[in-house]
């Protein structure tokens with residue numbers, strides 16, 4: 001029992017650190033993970049009511065599996081061959097001293113500058129378990145220690161939704177930017193059409209963090225008539241519409257996910273192989289051109305210095321990856337469906353990372369802060385307001401003071417809001433509340 005609890009604590013710390021790297025999470029987050037909600041209790045909906053929901057999780061927010069048959073190993077203790085798929089994410093071994101080397105070598109992507117495509121490392125096949133089901137986003141590990149969207153899904157189930165039927169998830173390979181998700185978007189479209197047919201109602205799309213960007217890309221690539229028919233609305237929780245400054249830090253000096261056992265320089269190897277991190281660099285819409293994202297003793301890097309930034313950190317591929325994927329965020333086209341844009345504000349969030357002369361091979365020595373949700377700046381989160389003038393479908397903006405980036409998926413405020421939206425009892429007073437002082 002004690003061991004189990006310790007393992008759980010370790011995993012929870014990992015998870016907190018993963019998603020909320022720059023500061024501590026609030027206590028109720030822990031309470032939710034240790035004492036997950038139960039139910040169903042008094043369902044307010046019955047199965048013939050309520051629009052079906054598809055959930056798209058945030059970065060590293062669903063399980064990933066791999067099958068190995070590797071030509072060579074980085075360490076003799078690493079697994080060379082597996083008979084079947086094994087869990088690559090989230091697996092506690094990842095956070096052990098040698099395990100981390102094996103893990104990096106298994107999940108790293110290889111980028112080809114000619115084809116501008118990324119592929120798995122030689123001898124690794126990967127797959128995302130549970131498409132169309134919810135287990136892979138409810139808990140990140142397969143023994144259910146780390147609850148991610150479990151609280152949210154359970155609150156929908158308590159309302160009368162049915163797991164894997166009227167509420168489903170669309171997990172994805174979060175190492176890839178949306179331009180490399182063609183097959184995923186194809187499956188997502190089929191899933192939505194299938195649910196529409198089964199339940200005879202248009203579908204709600206619900207995204208968290210990075211998942212909101214994938215949903216925006218998806219919606220932008222569907223004909224308006226398709227959206228009018230199949231989509232009820234888009235609920236976005238913590239969408240980073242103007243990118244995240246944190247991605248520059250992750251690419252420069254790595255991030256050990258807050259786990260002190262892990263050397264950030266090592267994890268940086270893996271973090272630089274994704275196309276996700278370069279995709280979400282902060283944009284011009286969110287930041288004035290003179291804003292300094294990264295400050296070093298020899299140079300101050302702004303939006304116009306990305307080429308130099310990638311060259312100085314010796315990661316030229318990053319420049320190409322950004323060139324290929326930046327269009328979605330730099331244009332930020334309106335989704336063309338009714339939007340509920342929900343995010344936290346009022347929490348100090350790093351907007352400038354200050355390095356000493358060891359840049360980029362050491363962690364920042366200082367930070368400057370601005371308003372945000374502790375991970376993403378309000379400047380980025382609030383860009384959805386611009387859609388009000390760009391589409392005829394309604395755009396509701398709901399700001400929650402003090403609500404952090406990860407906490408948003410556990411918060412009673414958010415869950416109650418989602419309840420009201422799907423029950424049809426949403427009122428505009430939600431978006432007016434943001435103007436009230438929080439006392």
Ligand SMILES: *[C@@H]1O[C@H](CO)[C@@H](O)[C@H](O)[C@H]1NC(C)=O
Pocket residue numbers: 046047048049
């Ligand atoms: C569900 O709702 C429908 C339509 O409002 C109603 O006819 C039916 O009796 C309800 N079923 C239950 C189990 O409450």
Ligand SMILES: *[C@@H]1O[C@H](CO)[C@@H](O)[C@H](O)[C@H]1NC(C)=O
Pocket residue numbers: 112113114115
């Ligand atoms: C990149 O792709 C091209 C075209 O398929 C291929 O000829 C080349 O060998 C690849 N480069 C590497 C380093 O694999």
Ligand SMILES: *[C@@H]1O[C@H](CO)[C@@H](O)[C@H](O)[C@H]1NC(C)=O
Pocket residue numbers: 292295296297298299300
């Ligand atoms: C970077 O910007 C800061 C603040 O504006 C300034 O004090 C510093 O001298 C600048 N450093 C360089 C290398 O330009």
Ligand SMILES: *[C@@H]1O[C@H](CO)[C@@H](O)[C@H](O)[C@H]1NC(C)=O
Pocket residue numbers: 155412415416419
């Ligand atoms: C939010 O909290 C209130 C009071 O504790 C509770 O009655 C309600 O069921 C909660 N709502 C959700 C959606 O969890």
